[in-house]
Structures are given as structure tokens and as C-alpha cells.
Amino acid sequence: MYWPNGQKIVAAAQYVAKTDGLYAVYLSNFRCGPDSFIWHYVTEELKGKPFLHLEVDEHSADAGMVTRIEAFLDSLKGAEMNEKKEVTVFKPRPSPASPPKNRTLYFPYMHDGAYLIAAAARSIGVASEVLPKQTGEEIALGRKYTSSKECFPMICTTGSFLKKLMEPGADPSRMSFFMPDHNGPCRFGQYNQLHRVLFDRLGFKDAELITPSNDTSYQDIAGDHGQKFRINAWKGFVSFDYLRKIYRETRPYELNKGDSDVLYEASLRKLEHCIESGSKGLRKILAGIAHDFMAIPVDKSRRKPVVAVLGEIFMRDNAGCNGNIANRLEDLGVEVLIGPFSEWISYSTYRFTRDSRWRNDRKGVLKSKIQGVGQEVIVNYLIGGIKKFVDHEKDVSLHDMLRLSNKYVNEFYDGDPPIAIGSSVALASRGVSGMAAILPFTCMPGTLVASVSDSFRKDHNNIPFLNIPYDGQDTVSLDTKLQAFVFQVKEYAAATALTQLVSSHQ
DSSP states (O other): OOOHHHHHHHHHHHHTTTTTTOOEEEEEEEEEEHHHHHHHHHHHHTTOEEEEEEOTTTTTTTHHHHHHHHHHHHHHHHHSSSSOOOOOOOOOOOOSSSSSTTEEEEESSSHHHHHHHHHHHHTTTOOEOOOOOOOOHHHHHHTSSSOSSOOHHHHHHHHHHHHTTTTTTOOOOGGGEEEEEESSSGGGGHHHHHHHHHHHHTTTTTTTEOOBBBTTTGGGGGGGGHHHHHHHHHHHHHHHHHHHHHHHHHHGBBBSSTHHHHHHHHHHHHHHHHTTTTTHHHHHHHHHHHHHHTTTTTTOOOOEEEEEEEEEETTHHHTTGGGGGHHHHTTTTEEEEEEHHHHHHHHHHHHHHHHHHHTTTTHHHHHHHHHHHHHHHHHHHHTTTTGGGGGGGOOOOHHHHHHHTTSSSSSSOOEEEEEEEHHHHHHHTTOOOEEEEEETOHHHHHHHHHHHHHHHHHTTTTTOOEEEEEOOOHHHHHHHHHHHHHHHHHHHHHHHHHHHHHHHHH
């Protein structure tokens, strides 16, 4: 529990639980991110003892509050007469950072890069699989065992994990589930804590969670084989980002519908096999993939406006958890640019260096610096010769992201916001005609991005910027919003092109 107020609330609940004659009233706010997780822990601590939970917002009426308070006080009279029973309180407990032997490690699907990180795990002898892409079944299962007030990615991953555990013949003692740790301010670091409580509550206490920390840029995931795993995983993410980029730049212009999809799937399987085999020959495979995409018949005589899809790292390229935004935007007549997943790993390495400096941890600084240099060397080696086949002018360095973010979100606000806003500022001057920011409904960092997006838009010639809060419930209104947004994008692109034409003739 890395929120100070959360620590106090849970400690207070523990005190109330063991004190006779003392009862709790838990006041929370609608859409309060920390409350959505803290409530679960408080409920566990106060098992067998009534407490009142009042959730308020600007529409809360006094009459309703009074009624609930009166009912609570009445219930206390009966509670004092009841015989006390022993209850089992399920609490978060430590989870290993590295997968135990003799178990299969399951990765939740977040995008197709998950297949490559699982392949990297197999390359060091860790049996691993990627769970199926989330559908309505997984999401419904996740909602059943959560309050649905948590982050949408939490609900999706919960559904994926529980569906696997509930399969006929499943043996929890042979299963591990990947869910990294985090130190805030985002709720992400609470996912594995609540997952642990849910697993134990549902009888899956033998299932293990694997929780490497972002404090060390996840280097502790593979124990003694950590360096080899991390190098292969990094190569996988770099390869995936390149494949997705060339795919997204080809698909809107293909003459034979579906050519890009077929080649993309075949290329992904090639990369997966290569990473699993220790990444031997990866550079040659990437070069072959680039040439294969260049051979697809396309018509790029008239380029379409480019929309950057930004936002929450789990959702922005997970079609099952974002309403298939990228393809829907393409179908409306634009080219889609999705931020690379590798930027999150680079950002974690940067934070590893920065935080080590703050702690005066010289060993940590040295290790993180070596990681950073190694990552850059690998990128240049793998895609240096094939960079020309994609629009690398729209690649944004981490340094530029953080520097450009500062006007709107301080670079030391850890998480997605500085990446999303910094990228937006950079891309606004690099030929992008609109930004679509994906955020889970009630997302804390996403709400911050949304709050400053209007200022950003006005500062950049009113470039279209659409915030898309998503909770798995697709609606007609989303179609309408996307249509209106793409219309604005096309108008903006046409006006920008005209301005540039006039300037060139002056």
C-alpha cells in the first residue's frame, strides 16, 4: 500500500476490527481511484463486523444519507446481540519476482508483443503461455469478482486469470501469473495485491503471482537468468514495435484487402519462434519482414491524415479492451500511429537511474546506465538498416517526451501522463493531424491527461484531440464521436496542407 492515506485507512480498519464496541464509517468519493482498491482491503479487515460505506458525489442528497445512517445504527443493535464468529481475513501477501520452477507462467494478453515476452521466457527454460485475447466472457468474469470501480485493465486481467484457474482439471499449484509491481501513483501497483486476495478468497491459494518491480526496470523477473531474459524480451518488444509500425503504415493503402493482415500474422509467428530460439538471426528476419511488406501492392499516391493513438499502455493496442479503436479509425479513412511499447521499458530504465540517484544508490545507477546503453545498441543493430522503410520522423525520444511534457504535466509525475502529453507535443509538429487518447473509465492518470488536453489543443492550432474513456461497454455514441473526430482530423489536415502550400509559394 503505497498511498499514505490508504495506509491510515487500512490501519484504522484493523484497529476497529479488534476493538469491541467500535464501528467504522467509510467515506469515499465517486470515481476515487484509491478507494476502488482500499475498499476491498477494508471489507476484508472488517469481516464479521458491520460498517457503513458512504460514497458521495456532487449529486448526493442529505435525505438518502440520513436514511442509510439510521439503518446502520439499527443494524448495530442487532450486531451487539450476535455471537461473535471466527472469520478468515484474506490479506495481500508477498509474491515472488521470479517464476518458481515446475510451473507454467501465464502472461495476460495486452497486445501481440505478449507472445514475444512469453517466447523470451521460454528461451531461458521457463514454460510460459499467453492467455487468450479478452472477450466479453473474460470481462464479465472480471466484473463478477470485482466492484467494477477498479481500472478496466484490472477487470480484464482478473477475468483472464480466473477463467484459466476455473478450467476443468486446472491445477493452481502448477500455475503462475505475470502481474508486475509498481510504486504509484497509478493504481497499477495494487493489481497484484488484489489479485492475491481474490485468488485466496476463491480457493486458489496455491496459484502464484509473479511480480517483478519497476523499481529495477523489471530486471529481477528471471532470477539468475535475468540478463538473458531481459535482452531477449527487449529484442522482442523492439521487433514487435517495428512490425506493428510497418503494418499500420501499409494496411490503409493496400490494394488487396487483407494482404497486410495475413503477412502480419505470419511475421509475428516468425518473430515468436526466433525469440524462443534465443533471437538467433533476428536481424535477418526483420529485414525479410520489411521487404515482404514493401512487396504488398499499395496506392500511396494520396496519403491519409495520421492519427496518433496514445494513452494507457495496456489498452491502446488491445483491441478487445479498447473497442478495436485502431481499426475503426482506419475504416473511417485515416492512418493510425500507435506509440511503441518499448518506450515504457525505456521509461522504466530511466526511472531506475533517476530513483537510484535519489537514493544515492551507485550500484543501481551503474546497472541502469548499462541497461540503457545496451537497449540503444540493440535497437540500432536490429532496425538501423531497415529504418528507412517506415516513417521514423515520427519517432519521439524519451528525452523529448519528458522535456516537452513539462508545460502540461511535470516529468516527475510517474506513469503514462508525461509520455502521452510529451508525445502529443512532439507529434503535433511532425505531421500528425489528431490525437486519440485511450483511458480506462475512472483512470487517474488518464483523467489528468484529459484535464490538460484542452490547453494542449489550444496551444497547437486547435489540433483535434479526443479523450476516449472506455469500460468495455461499446455504444453508438462512441461511433458518433469517432466519426466527428475523424471529420475534424481531415479538415485540420487539409487546412495544414493549404497553409504549407501557400508558405512555399511566398
